[in-house]
Amino acid sequence: MVALLAPLLAWASGAVAPGSEWLPGRLLVNFDESVGEVQSQLRERGLLSLDQVDVDELLNRYEVFALTRIVPDGVLDRMPAEPDARRLVVVEFPATYDVLAVRDAFLALPAVADAEPDYLMRQLDTTPNDQSWNQQWDKRLMNCPVAWDFSQGSREILAVAVDGGFFWSHDDAYDNLWVNPGEDVDGDQVPYSFPDYPGDIDDLNGIDDDGNGFVDDLIGWDFIDNIGNAAPGEDADVPDNDSYSIGNHGSHVLGLIGARGGNGIGVAGVCWNMRIMASRAGYVPSNGEGVVVTSAAIATINWAVAHGVDIINMSYGGPSFSNQVNNTIQAAWASGALLCGASGNDGSTNPQYPADYVNVISVGSVDTDDGLSSFTNRGPWVECYAPGGGVYSLNLNDGYTNLQGTSMASPNAAGIFALVWSVFPDLNNGQLRDLVLQNCADIQAANPGVDPTWLGWGRVDAELALAALLPNLSVNAATISNDNDADGRLEANETGQLALSVSNATDWFEASGVNVTVTSNDPNLTLSNTNYTITSLPGGQTQQLANANATIACGANVPWAYTTTLTVEFWIPGDVRLVRNVTLRIGRAPTLVVDDDNGATFAGFYGAALANGGYNFDDFSTALDGGVSTQLLNHYDNVIWACGNEQTGTLTQSDRDVLQSYLSGGGNLMLVGQGIDEDTDVRNSEFYTDYLHSQSGAAGGSTQLTGVVGDPISENANLILLGGGCGSNGNVSPSVLTATNGGVIVYTYNSNGLGGAVRYSNDTYRVVYFGFALEAACGSVGSTHHREVVRRVMNWFGAVSDADDSPNELPVSFNVSRAYPNPFNPEASVDLELRRESHVRVTLHDVLGRQVETIVDRPVSAGTHTLTISGANLPSGSYWLNVSVDNLSQTQRIVLLK
Incomplete structure (x- = not known):
């Protein structure tokens, strides 16, 4: 144990800053070591005495009725660096005596090392003036989501808020509550049995x-002791193990640091997988303005340090320097803790304490645009800034609320320090401080006219702190080579080499010596030697990772194409693990959707229509994947080619050549695009007349069409191209078409009776060409939906959906029942109906979309099946249940209440 016999910095004890406030009838006195052992005493047990004549005379003169040790020996004995507090007591006397006069009398004694008022420090929050702020914008501004890819925190990190109490039974705190191992008699780490008493009944003895x-x-512990003038309902008398207060300040503050994330409720703290200590060093007086009591703050800090606290937040302040607080803070720093303090809400450059003590990181407040909050103190003594201008966190009674002030900025910064520490656990508090501060975001541009020396290092930023020492690696794609048919797609009974395209984000540290491992829980796949090494990859660059021995093999049970997910683990030197996912398409579908709408979204409607009809399909984007090849199309029986509104640049000569070859080889084509006929190169081509069997009608269509009697695609169908949840492009440029060379009109425009679509079939191929925006047909006013048109086209092609050959004996559609019971504990179930044997993947995700459990991932036979969801190993909260069946999926929300 290291003893700090004197504070690093001390003020003359007689100095009291203007505006200081203190409790009446109380004094903090630290006796000289010559006095010997000092313990708590009460006058009701007789006259108080320290066996020092001059001291005892003052005790009698001022009618002192209590001497109370602030820090017990049991706490000091545990501290790595001990403050000078073994003789530090609260001296209590009648409030009729002037506190400063009593202080001066004690300071005049040789036996007294220091004496000062028991200062009241104001909690530094204000009522927000705008309740419509985006909830948790603060986390986004500090780039927490990027850092959360590396870590959401560590159970080894412990934080305390020296504040006005904590609503410890809040649902968003339970999973992160610290449990004192020395008091946890049965060792089960259960914080409490009932929400109205702070403890597990098995441990409270x-x-x-x-x-x-x-x-x-x-x-935790309530350190408020024998303080009067409390607000009605506020506990301000006897210290105990219940940190409840009628004020919400401390709960809001500690929630910003470490409210549990990923549990489906409320909010996430900056470092949302850590441990938080319930404590109370303040109270709400009769005027309703929360305060922190200096003696209680000293006791809280020492108690927390004795139990290994890592992060100490102090969202309160005042103008007075306290030798005893400073002594405590320096001991906490020397013990390895990192401390943050709020700079104050005066909008001035005046220093506040504890923020301005040495080894406390002073934190000011910024708003959503990084501009300084109007209320924040600023100046050369402020070291950094964090969001505080109206942020969302815990409230009393399991609620949530917005508060603003540097009281909110300080815990946001404290949370960043905790989060970064969880990634770099070997840093000491000084190294951590320097890493975060030296990599703050520059906020000078957002604060023109503010003296740059008042902006400190800038605004804390989790991403920038990590980027200084780590690479940020992502996986662009997984590719297959040397597979059996050399088409780059893994199909049934094939084996290929697996390679990755990876990138390091711009401005992040160079990746060097990073080991990469790829795994999969797909039962159809077997991965071997899928290990790679990144020797060097600077930020902003991309690299291909290949390993001649890295193979991936596909089993025989792949009746339909599906997308699987591979897990890629990057092991960065320093034992930092970064996990990414990359998708890989397995098998070939019978149908291909080609997105050739120049980056628009119209092609997506056709994929959705196929999925709705139970048709397995692949997709290809000319904007993302390049030109379409004959080799690609020859893998498919059917092609849906969507051109959207494009009038040029689509159906190039190369595209037409590929399609001609595909059709001549026996393929089926559905072509959709209201701008195709506007392209003279296309409409004057051999492909247009001899393969689409169409000619331009040299006229314009309308937004209403009627099917042709007896036609297999359009009979009894009426289309209205008015969008409404589908494509909103129905009236852009519908084209009139004339059938030629054996073609047949499929739809006619109501406005002029002319053709809008043409089909053709022979013994080799089938083609249907829509000269209007079919995707804009949304089934309004009793008309036909484009999904029905797609289904009829697929039937005409002879395509088979995922339905079984005996539909009367099996469910008529893929269906997932609602989970029951919901909410549930510990199990819920869903019924899954399958029309045919399919690959079923059922996963559970938290509210941020992260997968927490795989329930099923294997082929499942046709029929009705019951799936069980177990919450035994999960915390209470909301989850998303995703059921994927081949190329279809359904998602529903379920709630686990333990």
Whole structure:
């Protein structure tokens, strides 16, 4: 143990800053070591005495009725660096005596090392003036989501808010509550049995099990002792193990640091997988303005340090320097803790304490645009800034609310320090401080006219802190080569080499010596030697990772094409693990959707229509994947080629050549595009007349069409091209078509009776060409939906959906029932109906979309099946249940309540 015999910085004890406030009838006195052992005493047990004549005379003169040790020996004995506090007491006397006069009398004694008022420090929050702020914008501004890819925190990191209490039974705190191992008699880490009493009934025995001077401090302690003038309903009398307060300040603050994330409720703290200590060093007085009591703050900090706290937040302040607080803070820093303090809400450059003590990181507030909040103190003494201008966090009674102030900025910064520490656990507090501060976001541009020396290092940023030492690797694609048929697609009974395209984000640290491992839980796939090494990859660059021995093999049971997910683990030196997912298409579908609409979204409607009809399909984008080849199309029986509104640049000569070859080889084509007929190169081509069997009608169509009697595609069908949840492009340029060379008109425009679509079939191929925006037909006013048209076209092609040959004996459609019961504990179930044997993948995801459990991932026979979801190993919260059947999926929300 290291003893700090004197604070690193001390003020003359007689100095009291203007505006200081303190409790009446109380004084903090630190006796000289010559006094010997000092313990708590009460006058009701007789006259108080320290066996020092001059001291005892003052005790009698000022009618002192209590001497109370602030920090018990049981706490000091545990501290790595001990403050000078073994003789530090609260001296209580009648409020009729002037506190400063009593202080001066004690300071005049040789036996007194220091004496000062028990200062009241204001909690530094204000009521927000705009309740419509985006919830948790603060986390996005600090780029927490990027850092959360590396870590959401660590159970080894412990934080405390020296504040006005904590609503410890909040649903968003339970999973992160610290449990004192010395008081956890049964060792089950359960924080409490009932939400109205702070403890597990198996552990509350009325004994100070860990010998720290506090009985049953299983999850925390209330250090407020014998303070009057409290607001109605506020506890301000006897210290105990219940940190509840009628104020919400402390709950809001600690929630910003470490509210549990990923549990489907409320909010996520910056470092949302850590441990938080319930404590109370403040109260709400009769005027309703929360305050922190200096003696209680000293006790809280020392108690937390004795139990290994890593992060200490202090969202309160005042103008007075306290030697005893400073002594405590320096001991906490020397013990390895990192401390953050709010800069104050005066909108001035005046320093505030504790923020301005040495080894406390002073934090000011910024708004959503990184501009300084109007209320924030600023100046050369402020070291950094964080979001505080109206942020969302915990409230009393399991609620949530917005508060604003540097009280909110400080815990946001503290959370960043905790989060970064979880990634780099070997850093000491000084190294961590320097890493985060030296990599803050520059906010000078957002604050023109503000003296740059007042902006500190800038605004804390989790991404920038990590980028200084780590690469940020992502997987662009997984590719197959040397597969059996050399088409780059893994199909049934094939084996190929697996390669990855990976990138390192711009401005991130160079990747060097990074080991990469690829795994899969897909039962159809077998991966061997899928290990790679990134020797060097600077930020902003991309690299191909190949390994001649890295193979991926596909089993025989792949009746339909589907997308699988591979897990890619990057092991970065320093034992940092970064996990990414990359998708890989397995098998070939009978149908291909070609997106040739120049980056628009119209082609997506045809994929959705196929999925709705139970048709397995692949997709290809000319904008993303390049030109279409004959080799590609020859893998498919049917092609749906969507051109959207494009009048040029689509159906190039190369495209037409490929399609002619495809059709001549026996393929089926559905072509859709209202701009195709506007392209003179296309409409004057041999492909147009001899393969589409169409000619331009040299006229314009309308937004309403009627099917042709007896036609297999359009009979009894009426189309209205008015969008409404589908394509909104129905009236852009519908083309009139004339059938030629054996072609047949399929739809006619109601406005003029002329053709809008043409079909043709022979013994080799079938083709249907829509000269209007079929995707804009949404089934309004009793008309036909484009999905029905696609289904009829597929039937005409002879395509088979995923339906079984005996539909009367099996469910008529793919269906997933609602989970029951919901909410559930510990199990729920869903019924899954399949029309044919299919590959079923059922996964559970948290509210941020991260997969937390795989329930089923294998082929499942046709029929009705019951799937069980177990919440035994999951925390309470909301989850997304995703059921994927080949190329179809359904998602529903389920709630686990334990």
